[in-house]
Amino acid sequence: MATPELALHGLVLLGTDTVYAVHMPTFTTPHDFQAVLRVDLDTDTYRTARKRYGTSALFTLSPRTLLLKDLEPGASFPADLYFGRFGRDGELLGEVGVGIEERLYVGHPTDPTMEPAPLRYVLFGREQLYLAHVFTRPPDFDQVLTAQLAGEWPTSAGERSASTVTIPGRPDDLPGRLHPGEQVATEGTELQVLAEVYLETADLAGEA
Numbered sequence: 001m002a003t004p005e006l007a008l009h010g011l012v013l014l015g016t017d018t019v020y021a022v023h024m025p026t027f028t029t030p031h032d033f034q035a036v037l038r039v040d041l042d043t044d045t046y047r048t049a050r051k052r053y054g055t056s057a058l059f060t061l062s063p064r065t066l067l068l069k070d071l072e073p074g075a076s077f078p079a080d081l082y083f084g085r086f087g088r089d090g091e092l093l094g095e096v097g098v099g100i101e102e103r104l105y106v107g108h109p110t111d112p113t114m115e116p117a118p119l120r121y122v123l124f125g126r127e128q129l130y131l132a133h134v135f136t137r138p139p140d141f142d143q144v145l146t147a148q149l150a151g152e153w154p155t156s157a158g159e160r161s162a163s164t165v166t167i168p169g170r171p172d173d174l175p176g177r178l179h180p181g182e183q184v185a186t187e188g189t190e191l192q193v194l195a196e197v198y199l200e201t202a203d204l205a206g207e208a
Helices: 045-053
Strands: 011-014 019-023 034-041 059-063 076-083 091-107 120-124 129-133 142-149 162-166 183-186 189-200
Touching: 011 189, 019 129, 034 045, 034 120, 045 059, 045 076, 045 091, 059 091, 091 120, 091 162, 129 189
Parallel strands: none
Antiparallel strands: 011 019, 011 059, 019 034, 034 091, 059 076, 076 091, 120 129, 120 162, 129 142, 142 189, 183 189
């Protein structure tokens, strides 16, 4: 990651028994990276609200103060928990302490001179599966979906708890993105897309 710099690194929260946090990227330093993290929370506020509103409801975290090094395993920080998107129409639910347990995925933008990449997602989770769109270059989109396997865990993943999967025959753009209800073949398995938790285009519209 980049040299630590104080910034607001917003996070999408997912899961109930196992909780994940997905960094909300932009193309502006120091926000120009993706991260999928397994986290622990010090209160039951989130899990209670998650059980009430369901698997596909949007919950976000707005950390009080956060350095990039605070996204490393073993780090912890306080954050404000929102039902919905913080800074927009989200409802503040209170403060939570967040502990980073495992970093499942980290990604960075691609060189804009390279050939466009195919549509790709990070597949992660066990009790419940999630897909996070892999960002590449502006304009782009940030998307998180719930999913389930209609086959075996991707052959490329092995024993890992996250895997990058390519969606064949699909352009990596907003119209080509995955939609709820689709079933797609990828990496030796089939994925059923269940619901869209989060979709953002404005944050990834411009150049760094």
